[in-house]
Amino acid sequence: MIKKVFEKPLNFLETILFLDFIKGMSITIKQAFTKTITTHYPYEKLTPPKRFRGFFGHKTVNGLEPQPAFDEWVERMKIEPRPGQSRCVVCYLCKKACPVPDLFEIDGQKLENGKKVVSVFNMNLMLCTFCGLCVDACPVDCLFQSDIHETASFSRKDSILNLEKLEAIGKSWQDRREHEPDRIWIDDDARQALWRENKLNLKKVDNA
Amino acid sequence: MSIVALGIIIAIKVVVILAIILGIGAYLTLVERKVAAHIQRRPGPMVVGWHGLLQPLADGIKLLTKEDILPSSANQVLYNLAIIMALVPASLVFAVVPFGPEIHVFGYDVKPILTDVNIGIIMAFAFGSLAVYGVALSGWASNSKYALIGALRKAGIIISYEVVITFAALGPIMLAKSLSTYDIVMAQIHQKVWYIFLQPISFVVFVFALLAETGRVPFDIQEAEAELVTGFTVEYGGMKFGLFPLVEWYVEVLSLSSILTVLYLGGWSPINIPFVGFVDPLFFLGPWSGFIWFIIKVTILFLLVLWLHWTLPRYRIDQITTIAWKVMLPLALFNILITAFIAPLLRG
Numbered sequence: 001m002i003k004k005v006f007e008k009p010l011n012f013l014e015t016i017l018f019l020d021f022i023k024g025m026s027i028t029i030k031q032a033f034t035k036t037i038t039t040h041y042p043y044e045k046l047t048p049p050k051r052f053r054g055f056f057g058h059k060t061v062n063g064l065e066p067q068p069a070f071d072e073w074v075e076r077m078k079i080e081p082r083p084g085q086s087r088c089v090v091c092y093l094c095k096k097a098c099p100v101p102d103l104f105e106i107d108g109q110k111l112e113n114g115k116k117v118v119s120v121f122n123m124n125l126m127l128c129t130f131c132g133l134c135v136d137a138c139p140v141d142c143l144f145q146s147d148i149h150e151t152a153s154f155s156r157k158d159s160i161l162n163l164e165k166l167e168a169i170g171k172s173w174q175d176r177r178e179h180e181p182d183r184i185w186i187d188d189d190a191r192q193a194l195w196r197e198n199k200l201n202l203k204k205v206d207n208a
Numbered sequence: 209m210s211i212v213a214l215g216i217i218i219a220i221k222v223v224v225i226l227a228i229i230l231g232i233g234a235y236l237t238l239v240e241r242k243v244a245a246h247i248q249r250r251p252g253p254m255v256v257g258w259h260g261l262l263q264p265l266a267d268g269i270k271l272l273t274k275e276d277i278l279p280s281s282a283n284q285v286l287y288n289l290a291i292i293m294a295l296v297p298a299s300l301v302f303a304v305v306p307f308g309p310e311i312h313v314f315g316y317d318v319k320p321i322l323t324d325v326n327i328g329i330i331m332a333f334a335f336g337s338l339a340v341y342g343v344a345l346s347g348w349a350s351n352s353k354y355a356l357i358g359a360l361r362k363a364g365i366i367i368s369y370e371v372v373i374t375f376a377a378l379g380p381i382m383l384a385k386s387l388s389t390y391d392i393v394m395a396q397i398h399q400k401v402w403y404i405f406l407q408p409i410s411f412v413v414f415v416f417a418l419l420a421e422t423g424r425v426p427f428d429i430q431e432a433e434a435e436l437v438t439g440f441t442v443e444y445g446g447m448k449f450g451l452f453p454l455v456e457w458y459v460e461v462l463s464l465s466s467i468l469t470v471l472y473l474g475g476w477s478p479i480n481i482p483f484v485g486f487v488d489p490l491f492f493l494g495p496w497s498g499f500i501w502f503i504i505k506v507t508i509l510f511l512l513v514l515w516l517h518w519t520l521p522r523y524r525i526d527q528i529t530t531i532a533w534k535v536m537l538p539l540a541l542f543n544i545l546i547t548a549f550i551a552p553l554l555r556g
Contacts, residue, residue, distance in 0.1 A: 021516075021519075021520065024519045024520060025515060025516070025519050027519075028247045028515065028518060028519040029247075029515065031246075031247055031248070031249055032243070032246040032247045033246075034249065035249075036245075036246070036249050036250055036251045037249050038249070038250050038251060040251075040254065
């Protein structure tokens with residue numbers, strides 16, 4: 001037995017005048033003459049929020065590193081920080097945090113002065129679930145998730161991110177997004193206008 | 209009028225009617241997609257041509273170039289016969305639809321109706337009933353349980369609603385004292401009243417029967433995308449798949465809307481004030497205004513059907529047959545009773 005909560009059943013007069021039909025059709029005709037709410041995707045694109053969990057990237061050494069964590073880890077791992085290149089300190093914490101550790105392939109390279117730099121950093125995104133645990137684990141804010149979400153490729157090879165691609169993604173993201181205030185965009189009027197707040201006004205369910 | 213001229217005129221009529229039906233039928237897919245999209249606050253097809261105007265052509269090319277797959281366990285003859293049985297009766301209904309008043313071209317008096325037979329309405333409903341063959345054959349020949357269930361549901365609906373639609377149409381026929389579609393319109397013009405004003409119950413019953421016959425919401429239980437994956441068309445591919453919705457959703461809706469216009473909305477007559485006369489804002493078009501009025505009425509009916517389709521949920525199959533036999537048929541019979549008293553009072 002279905003219990004109707006919101007509406008009482010129509011009486012005889014309302015039934016023969018098709019009141020339920022008229023109610024529904026008035027709603028659809030109102031919607032039909034309002035502005036459409038779609039984005040014409042390949043021609044128009046929305047900007048994802050700054051914290052969007054898209055493709056991975058390596059932030060580069062540019063003076064905005066988290067201090068004192070970065071200096072401590074550089075000293076501990078004996079890393080040679082190179083401006084404009086990856087911040088990675090080859091600590092393998094991302095690999096430890098990953099539910100599928102095999103997708104990481106990380107290696108460092110000894111320099112002549114006895115210090116190390118990262119030389120190999122491959123991520124096989126065919127195995128990745130974009131859970132972000134590696135990003136949380138990164139102690140120097142190097143590995144991060146960018147706003148790139150169009151990840152389709154023509155071959156499986158293209159879905160493996162190597163160090164060059166990661167640095168390129170990181171550089172472009174730092175140029176475009178790093179100086180944006182880090183906030184959820186409920187207070188950002190420009191972005192808010194793109195999505196339009198959904199003003200739902202639901203009736204309360206009376207369970208009596 | 210010589211026999212040669214008669215033959216040429218009939219040939220021209222056949223070509224024009226077929227071209228208009230199939231051409232407009234294809235373009236109504238775009239109209240439906242646009243209406244559905246805007247009701248759901250989408251813009252619909254926008255890429256091919258200006259606002260998607262060339263989309264039906266693109267769809268047609270796509271469907272025609274697809275591989276024609278015959279299911280291994282299907283009955284090949286019936287499988288292909290079903291398409292013909294669906295398309296031909298639906299198109300033949302237009303043979304008895306009068307599109308406008310008698311016109312005078314090149315020295316001949318031409319009625320814009322293919323055959324003005326004196327049993328036009330009976331022909332229309334006979335062809336409408338034949339549509340069940342196409343559906344039943346396609347469901348049987350596909351040898352698939354979804355197709356068969358969909359076909360059985362459709363057959364049940366058509367058997368129920370053919371009875372209802374015929375009894376509903378009896379009202380206007382009694383008032384007009386004729387079965388010829390041309391004479392029914394002329395009777396409405398002479399009596400200066402559209403029969404919708406005298407037959408409101410019958411009109412509503414007819415509209416519901418139209419929705420059921422053409423498989424439109426709320427009676428689209430034979431399609432039932434969620435359960436039956438579009439029912440009896442499920443085993444068809446390419447243009448064969450494209451033809452079934454074309455016939456069922458567009459050609460049949462157009463033909464039944466034309467019959468509805470003839471029976472209740474005075475065919476090609478302009479706006480009616482009951483028992484007073486007709487007001488024609490399109491008087492400057494001369495005799496051609498009748499064609500425009502006919503097109504306007506059929507367009508409004510088609511848009512109404514679309515509006516209903518994209519608003520309402522669907523009934524269950526048992527509710528549909530219950531409505532047909534327990535509500536619609538008694539209403540239609542009651543309407544005939546009332547009409548029997550009204551009909552002698554009308555002059556003309």
